[in-house]
Amino acid sequence: xxxxxxxxxxxxxxxxxxxxxxxxxxxxxxxxxxxxxxxxxxxxxxxxxxxxxxxxxxxxxxxxxxxxxxxxxxxxxxxxxxxxxxxxxxxxxxxxxxxxxxxxxxxxxxxxxxxxxxxxxxxxxxxxxxxxxxxxxxxxxxxxxxxxxxxxxxx
Numbered sequence: 001x002x003x004x005x006x007x008x009x010x011x012x013x014x015x016x017x018x019x020x021x022x023x024x025x026x027x028x029x030x031x032x033x034x035x036x037x038x039x040x041x042x043x044x045x046x047x048x049x050x051x052x053x054x055x056x057x058x059x060x061x062x063x064x065x066x067x068x069x070x071x072x073x074x075x076x077x078x079x080x081x082x083x084x085x086x087x088x089x090x091x092x093x094x095x096x097x098x099x100x101x102x103x104x105x106x107x108x109x110x111x112x113x114x115x116x117x118x119x120x121x122x123x124x125x126x127x128x129x130x131x132x133x134x135x136x137x138x139x140x141x142x143x144x145x146x147x148x149x150x151x152x153x154x155x
Contacts, residue, residue, distance in 0.1 A: 044150035056104030075134030
């Protein structure tokens with residue numbers, strides 16, 4: 001009789017423990033990446049690829065500072081799979097702010113910088129953006145395939 005009484009109690013305890021673990025796991029898995037990271041990428045500019053400056057600037061990468069202090073990005077690099085590289089000059093990104101790196105030409109502002117290229121960088125069918133620290137270490141990366149439909153939310 002003790003075995004019958006103990007089994008339901010053990011089963012109830014195991015179920016309660018498993019239930020509490022399930023509640024904790026999704027919350028930690030869904031956490032937003034902290035610090036400096038790639039955000040949204042528009043790798044296929046809308047419309048026809050005309051190589052106009054407007055079309056080139058519709059191809060961009062958001063870099064977000066989710067940290068609590070501003071960061072100097074001088075020497076940080078943004079690279080694709082073929083080795084095209086944008087290197088930040090002296091540029092400070094504020095805490096909680098985003099900078100958009102456009103492929104085409106333009107005047108840099110506090111929230112937009114320009115690669116000044118005359119051709120597209122990001123491959124529409126598949127590619128990988130890499131944010132690299134000045135010391136050469138990978139800070140973040142984000143890849144996509146054609147199924148992403150021109151835009152990729154990295155985090």
